[in-house]
Amino acid sequence: MGSKVRAAIVGSTGYGGVELIRLLASHPQVEVTSVISSSSAGTPIAEGYPHLTEIRTELLDGIESAAIRAKADVVFLAAPAGVASKLAPELLEIGLKIIDVSGDFRLKSPALYEEWYQKEPAGQAHLDRAVYGLAEVFGEESKGADLIANPGCYPTATLLGLIPAVAEGWIDPATIIIDAKSGVSGAGRGASLGTHYAEINENFKAYKVNKHQHIPEIEQVLSRVAGKPVTTTFTTHLVPMTRGIMSTMYASIRGERSDRDFIDLYRRYYEGRCFVRVRGEGVLPATKEVFGSNYCDIGFAVDRRTGRVTVVSVIDNLVKGAAGQAVQNLNLLMGWDEKLGLEFVPVYP
Amino acid sequence: MGSKVRAAIVGSTGYGGVELIRLLASHPQVEVTSVISSSSAGTPIAEGYPHLTEIRTELLDGIESAAIRAKADVVFLAAPAGVASKLAPELLEIGLKIIDVSGDFRLKSPALYEEWYQKEPAGQAHLDRAVYGLAEVFGEESKGADLIANPGCYPTATLLGLIPAVAEGWIDPATIIIDAKSGVSGAGRGASLGTHYAEINENFKAYKVNKHQHIPEIEQVLSRVAGKPVTTTFTTHLVPMTRGIMSTMYASIRGERSDRDFIDLYRRYYEGRCFVRVRGEGVLPATKEVFGSNYCDIGFAVDRRTGRVTVVSVIDNLVKGAAGQAVQNLNLLMGWDEKLGLEFVPVYP
Amino acid sequence: MGSKVRAAIVGSTGYGGVELIRLLASHPQVEVTSVISSSSAGTPIAEGYPHLTEIRTELLDGIESAAIRAKADVVFLAAPAGVASKLAPELLEIGLKIIDVSGDFRLKSPALYEEWYQKEPAGQAHLDRAVYGLAEVFGEESKGADLIANPGCYPTATLLGLIPAVAEGWIDPATIIIDAKSGVSGAGRGASLGTHYAEINENFKAYKVNKHQHIPEIEQVLSRVAGKPVTTTFTTHLVPMTRGIMSTMYASIRGERSDRDFIDLYRRYYEGRCFVRVRGEGVLPATKEVFGSNYCDIGFAVDRRTGRVTVVSVIDNLVKGAAGQAVQNLNLLMGWDEKLGLEFVPVYP
Amino acid sequence: MGSKVRAAIVGSTGYGGVELIRLLASHPQVEVTSVISSSSAGTPIAEGYPHLTEIRTELLDGIESAAIRAKADVVFLAAPAGVASKLAPELLEIGLKIIDVSGDFRLKSPALYEEWYQKEPAGQAHLDRAVYGLAEVFGEESKGADLIANPGCYPTATLLGLIPAVAEGWIDPATIIIDAKSGVSGAGRGASLGTHYAEINENFKAYKVNKHQHIPEIEQVLSRVAGKPVTTTFTTHLVPMTRGIMSTMYASIRGERSDRDFIDLYRRYYEGRCFVRVRGEGVLPATKEVFGSNYCDIGFAVDRRTGRVTVVSVIDNLVKGAAGQAVQNLNLLMGWDEKLGLEFVPVYP
Numbered sequence A, B, C, D: 001m002g003s004k005v006r007a008a009i010v011g012s013t014g015y016g017g018v019e020l021i022r023l024l025a026s027h028p029q030v031e032v033t034s035v036i037s038s039s040s041a042g043t044p045i046a047e048g049y050p051h052l053t054e055i056r057t058e059l060l061d062g063i064e065s066a067a068i069r070a071k072a073d074v075v076f077l078a079a080p081a082g083v084a085s086k087l088a089p090e091l092l093e094i095g096l097k098i099i100d101v102s103g104d105f106r107l108k109s110p111a112l113y114e115e116w117y118q119k120e121p122a123g124q125a126h127l128d129r130a131v132y133g134l135a136e137v138f139g140e141e142s143k144g145a146d147l148i149a150n151p152g153c154y155p156t157a158t159l160l161g162l163i164p165a166v167a168e169g170w171i172d173p174a175t176i177i178i179d180a181k182s183g184v185s186g187a188g189r190g191a192s193l194g195t196h197y198a199e200i201n202e203n204f205k206a207y208k209v210n211k212h213q214h215i216p217e218i219e220q221v222l223s224r225v226a227g228k229p230v231t232t233t234f235t236t237h238l239v240p241m242t243r244g245i246m247s248t249m250y251a252s253i254r255g256e257r258s259d260r261d262f263i264d265l266y267r268r269y270y271e272g273r274c275f276v277r278v279r280g281e282g283v284l285p286a287t288k289e290v291f292g293s294n295y296c297d298i299g300f301a302v303d304r305r306t307g308r309v310t311v312v313s314v315i316d317n318l319v320k321g322a323a324g325q326a327v328q329n330l331n332l333l334m335g336w337d338e339k340l341g342l343e344f345v346p347v348y349p
Helices: A015-024 A065-071 A084-093 A110-117 A124-129 A135-142 A153-167 A214-226 A259-269 A319-334 B015-024 B065-071 B084-093 B110-117 B124-129 B135-142 B153-167 B214-226 B259-269 B319-334 C015-024 C065-071 C084-093 C110-117 C124-129 C135-142 C153-167 C214-226 C259-269 C319-334 D015-024 D065-071 D084-093 D110-117 D124-129 D135-142 D153-167 D214-226 D259-269 D319-334
Strands: A005-010 A030-036 A074-077 A097-100 A147-149 A177-182 A205-207 A233-238 A245-252 A276-278 A296-303 A308-315 B005-010 B030-036 B074-077 B097-100 B147-149 B177-182 B205-207 B233-238 B245-252 B276-278 B296-303 B308-315 C005-010 C030-036 C074-077 C097-100 C147-149 C177-182 C205-207 C233-238 C245-252 C276-278 C296-303 C308-315 D005-010 D030-036 D074-077 D097-100 D147-149 D177-182 D205-207 D233-238 D245-252 D276-278 D296-303 D308-315
Touching (some): A005 A065, A015 A030, A015 A319, A030 A065, A065 A084, A074 A319, A084 A097, A110 A124, A135 A153, A147 A319, A153 A259, A153 A296, A153 A308, A177 B177, A205 B245, A214 A233, A233 B308, A245 B177, A245 B205, A245 B233, A259 A276, A308 A319, B005 B015, B005 B065, B015 B319, B065 B084, B074 B084, B074 B319, B084 B097, B084 B124, B097 B319, B110 B214, B135 B319, B147 B319, B153 B177, B153 B214, B153 B245, B153 B259, B153 B308, B259 B276, B259 B296, B308 B319, C005 C015, C005 C065, C005 C319, C030 C065, C074 C084, C097 C319, C110 C124, C110 C214, C135 C319, C153 C177, C153 C214, C153 C233, C153 C296, C153 C308, C153 C319, C205 D245, C214 C233, C245 D205, C259 C296, C308 D233, D030 D065, D074 D319, D084 D124, D110 D124, D135 D319, D153 D177, D153 D214, D153 D245, D153 D259, D153 D308, D214 D233, D308 D319
Parallel strands (some): A005 A030, A005 A074, A074 A097, A097 A147, A177 A233, B005 B030, B005 B074, B074 B097, B177 B233, C097 C147, C177 C233, C276 C296, D074 D097, D097 D147, D177 D233, D276 D296
Antiparallel strands (some): A205 A233, A245 A308, B177 B245, B205 B233, B296 B308, C177 C245, C296 C308, D177 D245, D205 D233
16 A cells, blocks of 8 residues: 555644554554654653553654654644644645644634634634544545644534534524533643542532633534524533543424434434444433544434433544544545544443 | 430431431431341341441341331431332321431322332322422421421432522523433442443443433422423433532523622522532532532523523532431421531542 | 630641541531641632531631640641641640641651651651650550651551551561552642542552651551561552552461451450451451541451461541541540540441 | 454453454454354344444354354353353364363362362363463463463463562562452453442452462462462452552562562563563553553562562453453464554553
8 A cells, every 4th residue: 555654743742642642553554753742852752651661662752843844744733722823834834734633723713712712823824724624524625635623522522413403403503502521631631630630539520611612613613504603502511530521412303303313314414424323212322332432422312391302422532532533534634444543442341 | 405316217228328327326316226127137237338337236127117116206218219108108107207218209299200200109198298308498398297208319409509590580491401410329229230330430421311200300399489380301410420419500591690690699598508508609519529418509600692591509419419408307397407417527538 | 514625727728637627627625716728828718628618718827836826725737748847846835735647756766757758857856755646556645745746647557457466476577568558639639640630540550669658657666566676568559549548468477366366356455446446257348438437447367378367457548547546636635535526437338 | 364263252241252352353363253142142232332333233142052163263252150161172072262261271170170169160181271371471382272271360460470580589489479459340240239339439448368269370370380389378459440450469589689680580581572561660550551452561669678579560451361362362372473453552541
């Protein structure tokens, strides 16, 4: 099949970056040629991540565009918000393809970005150039793109669970309420009281209610799909576990629809897309059933008493919600089979 | 103050029963004189619960009405659904006062009980006689009662979080959506695949969606408070932790109300009731903050964008959601200070 | 009984300090009159510890000796190592009684302290004055003392599990190996990668092997009991849980001894001391069985094949291993019943 | 490379069996052609294991030798103790190769098996025929074998951590003490009070002290390596986590040896065996660092004060301790590279 595509990972010492290393290690068409960290350049990555002992033995590189260009064809940006907006234009300029795992290129409106992220936005031209990489919905747009905005973890679970019903007009978008729950790895590796084991263990809490930066991302996509502005209520909670997101979503049904109807609609909508698994009647997915894998599993509970449907959608936040979907986007961008390097069976139990 | 009230606990080997033992051990006015278990009668309770070693050394009693009468003045029934409906009438007959921690006397309609519990209901006369012991709302009714139906764990967290706003007409009851989460102890001590550590740990799942037997209990009370029938969407999830319930509740606001308005309303409503703590602006409670205690903590997030309020209410399911509220009800029934024996500081961390 | 003893707590915002607040809240003879924190003085403690909402509403005090003297009779020092060595002499001088929960006054040798703690030691006079407050062994010495060095968490579990056998000569001290495990709260509330939820959850690790500062403390006491120098192998591990310590201890038996013999010996040794529970034949205690309580539970497994005994000893590290034993020492120091304010039933499950 | 080897898995609905399915799904030379369960034959495996939805869709087969023979070349036996002893001889007879993940063929002495397993042993001929598949030590013997006894989880971690030092005579075998800890998946999927989430979570306990059936297995191998009978003290503990084993091992050193010496010895001993990673000076491995992978990581702490070495060895009990080593043994048996299908990067965090 010829030589492999060379990939660099910026932000290799975050959880998203280190998950990219795990996934790409078994990708048949990709070789990771540079693992990059601004803070730890010059040290071996296994020093901070001993699970990589004898697996990745080279030293971490610093962020230097020309050096990246010399080593790589494609760059995964897994840095905190505010880094990619500055770095990506420079790397695009010198011919690199970019998959950005941060939120810097997801919102089309710089003003909205500034409001929710409280950072300086990327320029409009680059925001327009970026393709929103929700693979099962907009995957066609990723083919041949050079700047992909990888969707956020919550938006991925949420949007895959809502889009077919919104697109088909089966639910009233004005009634959508999203109650989302995430494992702690979503908060990143930074040490803080909020990630302290003794504060999280045997605890369940809500955070950033109505204030999460994923709200405008979700609304932007739902509005596009609905063909009119959609505003949603979106609540995030922290679960005492490491990986996994569940979005429990509520909406009023238009017309008479059964669980079976929803299942059939979603199976048609996602036909041929192996990473979405629409569950059978009466079955709701649990986060552990996708642990370590790129699956998004979806189930339904229609309630005739209230005329509402409850949609449950689960992903592994670090895989389908970050690194896995990024690899999937690379596959699409390169014109490969989207499954390449991603056919992990979930780790259970 | 004279001699202590003698209490018997039926169902002492369940988590609710054993929590009653813990709480009553430091109650100044109560002495537990009989711990009763149909399945383990004749053995020491510390055999199955070694944490009670040298604390309770007597043998478990069997269920025998006359023997209970000889030893006790009041009986806590902490048995599975279907036991109290048969046992309580017999015990009332011989002059015992009953606090039932199961669901057998909560619903006023036998038909509704039969539909949701799939068991034979208690007779209408006893259902009418039972007082629904949501202490901070209907506490006056408990005074002098002889049969108290202790509220369910989910209904306690949910109703305390909704009632002031519903009573005041600040939210539209038809729009209420309740997304509830519970620790695993709520499932009881019975061994099953669903409570297996390796299946629950690092997992988050929904269960009994639209089918939980606490739905009619919540709707019965909300309907009473609203003065008209209320139907709700109610979803339950299992959190990988032992204790704690959070109800995250959504409803459309009538008129313009701020977080501050809700806080003030609730503080007025619960004035003088020390076990409800209404949190300050921008603060939402976490389950660990009430762990091991009888508190119910409540917080608000009004969203002007959507015109909805998100109410977060947390309890320890085994204390305020079961044994603690049962003791509180005993205090009310006896005409004592409701705090007696319940002033535990939450165990943190 | 007259007026209550007034207590101040220095280091109130650490886990040990906040646990003292919990325990003393129900002590019949003590009133906490000052909660002190050098870092958060002037703010309400419930801001950082919302579980104390409406329970402790005053502002945190700073560390100022005269102000402490005005408010308190006794001071609990729950600050990091290196604070008490400087503060205690000053407070003793002005007539306060001190119970130090840190390691500053446990070792009688300043040189040893300096070697293991890498901090400046207290003066020899104060080290000599300090009573080592292992209540069940040296409790007599606490009566009337004015400076008590509260034992470390690991030493408490370990020493209570070894002392009767060493004192009686039943095991060879030279063969003692201690394999200890602790919940994460033992590391304190400081945020670090080592306490990050995602690094601890679903993980088990050893740390500070042969280097833990509790080694000289254990050896000092064992040497005193054995009447000759004892050197031990001591390993510490971090368990993915919040509270609890287990010491699993191994030693070669001198002569023929059965489980029964050990049980009888220990029950005689600890007769009348209600917080040590020696378990029956074939029963080994688990950490959860003492959760939230002041108990130390001990069990034995003699192996005739190897001639060794395995001793298992468990405590709640924040109670018997810190705040609870500190209260017990206050009780002894004041000449009260050692159980006062400590008769909590363990929280289970 | 020609056609793939066809594999059947008996006991597919246990945790060991389902892990074999996960690992073999990405093995380039093996196709799983029959997943077998005596209890669930005729149903789809994804019914009980929804994480396999759309991954394995066929129905579970029953145990029928001729049918197995028709479909498979090699059989993994992942059934409880007592099944393989009866089934394996029959399957060998008809030409199948067997890798037994249970304990039925590990002990060479039928009497010892009977004593520790309290079941009827396999015949001496088959016990003699079985190769003990500790891959990094006895791997040569697996080549071309037709009956492999896959080592137990605890013995794997323990023996890999002890053998080089025992073989070289660096430690005194008579002084070996093994303090082992395991996640709960090691107990299997059967529901019991002992695996109930609320009993395990926030708990740490010892079990089967001096009575675990892995004791004679460890002693048999150590005796073989030492060239004389070795008796050990072996304690097992349950950690509140799903996967992972740590063996912390203690022994007296013969002569003067540093950490560096042990590291060098072990690296020489395991040279070329990629699944054993001997850590550097001052570094001890944690269980999470091998999660989901086939690695066994080993570290050392020599203590000059006591003349003892502490060896820490970790594995994922379901991979290197069961399914992974079984695949490794298949690779060896077939004469393939032992890494085939096993080069998973550990899942972290």
